[in-house]
Amino acid sequence: MDPNLDFMVMTHSTIKQQTDTQVTLSQLSTVTDQKLVEYLRYSYRFSELTALAEAADLVVKLCQHYRIDVSDEECQVVGDRFRLEHNLLEVSATIQWLKEQRITLSDWSEGIKLKLLEQKLKEHLFGASVDAHYISHRQEYQKVALSQILVFDYDTALDIKQSLLAGTKSFCTLALEHSKDKQTYANGGFLGIIYLSQLASEVQKAIINQPVGTIIAPIQTTFGYRIFRIEKWFPIEFKDFIREEILETLWQSWRKEHKNSKLSEI
Amino acid sequence: MKLIDLNPLIPNKIEQTVDVPKKQPSASDFSFYRKLGRTDLMVSCLGLGGGKRISSEDTLYAFDRGINYFFYSSDLHHHLYSSMGDALRKLCGRGSSSREKVVLATVTYMVKSPEAIVASLLDQFIDLKMDYIDVFFWGWIDTGNEAAFKNCLSASNDLRGPNSVYQRTIERMFETSERMKKMGIVRYIGASFHSLDLAHQWLNSPLLDVIMVRHNVAHRTAQTKVFAKLDSQDPQRPGIVTFKTCGMGSYLWEAPPVLPASCWIPSCPDLYRYSLSQNNVDIALAGWTERKHIDEAIAGIEKGPLTPEELDYFDLYGDLHRQRLKKEEIPRHRLIYHS
Structure with a gap:
């Protein structure tokens, strides 16, 4: 017997107890089609x-x-x-x-x-x-990478927009400070790469044909006011x-x- | 299924499809055939456009003389281009044994959106009964249609290469072929710019493989806005085609009134040489109307590029055509006299 295999067999005591000690592990793993069908049933x-x-x-x-x-x-x-x-x-x-x-x-x-x-x-x-x-x-197949910050009141949204336009704080910093959106908060506001058609029509209208880096804000949606930044457009x-x-x-x-x-x- | 030993996978690159040219003019520093920018196309430095009603017989004659780049419109001015149609059907139509020796460029001036491309392509495929187009041009790009052009250009990756969405659509309407399957319906995308600022703006776009601009001795802005912005050593630079080389609105082969007597009056072949002597210009598109013009143009190219002194004289000649100098202001030392 292969000494390594011997070690394996020794350590797997349950297998050892159930089988002939002279049979190798590879032989043990031989499964008939019938056994395979049985396995699929009980799994x-x-x-x-x-x-x-x-x-x-x-x-x-x-x-x-x-x-x-x-x-x-x-x-x-x-x-x-x-x-x-x-x-x-x-x-x-x-x-x-x-x-x-x-x-x-x-x-x-x-x-x-x-x-x-x-x-x-x-x-x-x-x-x-x-x-x-x-x-x-x-156009429905147009993909865009977006970041967003979600806040509940309009004035805060405007303040954030001003900070972004003035360049006093980064989008990521402001997202971590203010965003109420759990999904994107942890990513510094990065929403991901999404199809334009997945966005609400008012968001679509606001961002379409805008260049990379544009701050779009604030857009009122069901959950509050959103500030977007276009990170990248992808060719259709x-x-x-x-x-x-x-x-x-x-x-x-x-x-x-x-x-x-x-x-x-x- | 049969099992036999296989050879290792070799990267699947579409082979160079334009055959080794049959003609190689000698005694010239010009390379008569050159690679069209980043494309895999080997093209003759003189191209033939059909906008001056050249006949099919003379188009075939041009091909026999080694011209392999042909420019054709199926929409605007089709009545002019159609006279070369029979020749292109013979050279590029299904089953043609010459297809790989030809670089077929077609243009659409009418399509303003990606949705309308299919109709234009179908017209071209029905017209020329072909398998594929080498370079599909967007025509007459100016500030007025910039937005539509940008939108159309966004479809480049859906048009180029095999198994594109537009290819599948054309196949359903026009029946496929092995050649079409292999090459796609369109190999490369080009744009013919009337605005040189827009040409400059789109020079480095991965969506655009060939750029066509107006250029001649009297209208040289392309030299600074386009040609000078490209690195001739860059294998990824776009191909450059010039048109209106012999004049737009005026006949540049006719002497301007203020040109001193006995000065060199450039012929059309000289004017092609002028354009081809510029850095990064691959093709000068010609609007020949008869085979005599073809012979003269090829003979002119065999003289090679213009010298710096000749180029300087041609610039002056162009300025005189544009009436930028009065007779007394002409710097005599720049003149070149021909007996």
């Missing part, structure tokens, strides 16, 4: 995985319905890209990886095919409308990950909406 993850499996099944059926297919070449491109990105360049390394995943090459291919089908389905259902919405509502850009997030959201909504629909009704 309360069965329903979560069932939902995912149902979603996958729905993707396949909808793709059949819409005549969406994936070619072997497309799967090959995605598979090769995955291997390149994960440094599985050699066949032997890939086979070892498949073994570790407890799947066959065929299982992996099916998984890739399913992902591609899901992408194509989302694209088929929502791609054009997502792009068209973006092109027509680009429809990055892939944003688009994928939107497609996923639409897909989830679509599934809820059509939960009780028949394929023929879709």
